[in-house]
């Protein structure tokens with residue numbers, strides 16, 4: 565199954581050095597999820613020739629402008645191209661009011677149904693369950709209520725042990741049952757085929773963790789432990805460690821520490837401060853702690 569993320573915006577606060585504000589497109593199976601929607605996101609989607617109309621879910625982490633000011637323009641464009649399919653937006657409460665007010669005063673009756681689901685910035689919460697994947701929120705420590713997102717594939721079916729399958733004339737229903745992890749029993753309750761004997765586990769399901777914006781917070785490890793890919797904000801370098809703390813942001817080194825503690829596969833940095841044109845020190849400082857670190861670059865797709 566395809567599971568990857570394309571970066572649409574990598575800068576914090578304002579667009580600078582050719583970098584846009586935060587947004588990412590995650591594709592998982594046949595579904596597309598947009599995470600955050602900074603200004604200009606729809607222009608980035610067009611520029612990188614991404615499947616604009618196939619986005620069914622938009623996840624907004626918090627209500628700072630650099631994470632959602634592109635949303636109204638995107639909704640407006642969906643309307644203008646006469647979208648019909650349902651769009652579901654997850655975000656902090658208040659976002660629904662912002663959208664409704666703009667629709668009201670622009671006298672817009674959308675061509676498509678829009679569903680809003682408020683997120684909670686406390687604890688881990690399942691917000692979306694689809695046949696192939698699940699999405700959870702978890703709390704981030706920022707200046708206003710903010711959540712991270714965890715997207716995980718659902719475990720697939722178990723695989724049959726081929727040699728055993730050849731030897732046994734097993735009915736199809738029994739195979740289906742075993743692959744779903746259920747022993748096959750006869751009407752008297754006697755076990756005919758045991759799951760452990762005839763199958764082996766499915767391949768490990770993949771996970772993507774998204775953390776922007778947040779102060780350095782080791783408790784995050786509880787929510788993103790062992791993810792294959794972690795995106796963690798890295799607004800500042802070592803030179804601004806104090807400022808990172810007072811503005812509730814992180815340095816790239818701190819992102820590296822979180823990645824190391826959580827034993828993730830790969831770390832992707834982003835949400836760069838405009839004060840850094842050259843991002844090499846940001847990358848190097850994180851790599852000193854966690855080697856498998858990359859700078860997120862706009863238009864680039866990272867597999868999960």
Ligand SMILES: [Zn+2]
Pocket residue numbers: 626628706777
């Ligand atoms: Zn913010």
